[in-house]
Amino acid sequence: MTESTFWGPDFDELRAADPEIADVLVGELARLRRGLQLIASENFTSPAVLAALGSTLSNKYAEGYPGRRYYGGCEQVDRAEEIGIARAKQLFGCDHANLQPHSGASANLAAYAAVCMPGDTVLAMSLPHGGHLTHGSKVNFSGKWFSVVPYGVREDTELIDYDEVRDLARAHRPKLIICGATAYPRLIDFAAFRAIADEVGAVLMVDAAHFIGLVAGQAIPSPVPYADIVTFTTHKVLRGPRGGMVVCTSEWAQKIDKAVFPFSQGGPLMHAVAAKAVALKEAQQPSYQTYASQVIANCQALADGLAAEGLRPVAGGTDTHLTLIDLREAGVTGQEAELRCGAAQITLNKNAIPYDPQPPMVASGIRVGTPSVTTQGMTEGDMKDVANLIGRAIRDVDSSSTAELTASVEALAGRYPAYPRI
Ligand code: DSN
Numbered sequence: 001m002t003e004s005t006f007w008g009p010d011f012d013e014l015r016a017a018d019p020e021i022a023d024v025l026v027g028e029l030a031r032l033r034r035g036l037q038l039i040a041s042e043n044f045t046s047p048a049v050l051a052a053l054g055s056t057l058s059n060k061y062a063e064g065y066p067g068r069r070y071y072g073g074c075e076q077v078d079r080a081e082e083i084g085i086a087r088a089k090q091l092f093g094c095d096h097a098n099l100q101p102h103s104g105a106s107a108n109l110a111a112y113a114a115v116c117m118p119g120d121t122v123l124a125m126s127l128p129h130g131g132h133l134t135h136g137s138k139v140n141f142s143g144k145w146f147s148v149v150p151y152g153v154r155e156d157t158e159l160i161d162y163d164e165v166r167d168l169a170r171a172h173r174p175k176l177i178i179c180g181a182t183a184y185p186r187l188i189d190f191a192a193f194r195a196i197a198d199e200v201g202a203v204l205m206v207d208a209a210h211f212i213g214l215v216a217g218q219a220i221p222s223p224v225p226y227a228d229i230v231t232f233t234t235h236k237v238l239r240g241p242r243g244g245m246v247v248c249t250s251e252w253a254q255k256i257d258k259a260v261f262p263f264s265q266g267g268p269l270m271h272a273v274a275a276k277a278v279a280l281k282e283a284q285q286p287s288y289q290t291y292a293s294q295v296i297a298n299c300q301a302l303a304d305g306l307a308a309e310g311l312r313p314v315a316g317g318t319d320t321h322l323t324l325i326d327l328r329e330a331g332v333t334g335q336e337a338e339l340r341c342g343a344a345q346i347t348l349n350k351n352a353i354p355y356d357p358q359p360p361m362v363a364s365g366i367r368v369g370t371p372s373v374t375t376q377g378m379t380e381g382d383m384k385d386v387a388n389l390i391g392r393a394i395r396d397v398d399s400s401s402t403a404e405l406t407a408s409v410e411a412l413a414g415r416y417p418a419y420p421r422i
Helices: 003-005 010-017 019-034 047-054 073-092 104-116 141-145 163-170 190-200 212-216 249-266 270-283 286-308 334-343 371-376 382-395 398-416
Strands: 096-098 121-124 149-150 176-179 202-209 229-233 244-247 324-326 347-351 365-369
Touching: 010 019, 019 398, 047 270, 073 096, 073 212, 073 244, 073 270, 096 249, 104 141, 104 176, 104 202, 104 229, 104 244, 121 163, 149 163, 163 190, 163 398, 176 190, 190 202, 190 324, 212 229, 212 270, 212 286, 244 249, 270 382, 286 324, 286 365, 286 371, 286 382, 334 365, 334 382, 334 398, 371 382
Parallel strands: 121 149, 121 176, 176 202, 202 229
Antiparallel strands: 096 244, 229 244, 324 365, 347 365
């Protein structure tokens, strides 16, 4: 199959109209195929999702919700949104779903807006311990507009300290408690958070962006039965388009909808809403459940392999799609490891580890994830090779070994080409 039949006849038009940007698309595909994509928050969407994204639905203004729009001509996009909402409700067993948030940060902004007023107290995981910018960072709206009390992980176990969370909740009486993280490799005890929220009369929001795909694939427990509001992105393990979603109980439905539109967003991106609906259908298939379980099996094999390379997995390993690696024993910073791996076509990110002595732009760790390589078809045996390649990239720095290593990386990636139909 040629590039143009994969991307549709429009690709030829793009190449004619704008060869520079066409070249970027081709170059990015080559980059994906040449190396190992181990960023825990990325994945490879299906051609069906890409087709919906690259559709004329991008043209349509549809402020409002299905059947209640501020523009005419919404009958087709209404169908897309209604289908997507029904699929989300079925997949997650939730009362209500909103597919319009443009991103995870937008979904979180809407959740804050639905629950809180500026100045209210919020209890959330601190960014240096694995939280997210929108969980109270001083440089983000959350830290500027709300009084955010951070909780973290214990230094000895590197696990969430539920006693600390309870003590902080009792002391500060937050209006909103947020759980969920971007660099926490273990399962979160949603029942414990629910009990703490109930004890202090707080609303419980779960930011499930990282692991919602594992929930959709029934590979880990769901936060939906415990949370008032669950926010997430659609492009991580869930393998949909870049974007956000909120699911919630019927009690919060109207407030969430109003917080998304008109409070924090204008017109929804209907091509993205349609692509989210496609991804939700894909996630309902038995093959997606197999995928979600394999993502975890691969990540556990990768964490074990990295430990065998002398690179320590934080919290003793992983239950999810990501593992956080402490590089201090190896005498390499996260920044340097990211660069060395990048030079060998292994794409991953530096990441703070709990109680990190380094600033965030340097960091003592790396975060590695298996959503993309699992989509490519790799399994546990390949993860041993991936771990060995990362270990070599971090240890061996002279240019002759980098050339040899890059050839090994390209050979492995070449056995599982991304977007093989091109
Ligand atoms: N930037 C995302 C991540 O990499 O985890 C979270 O928003």
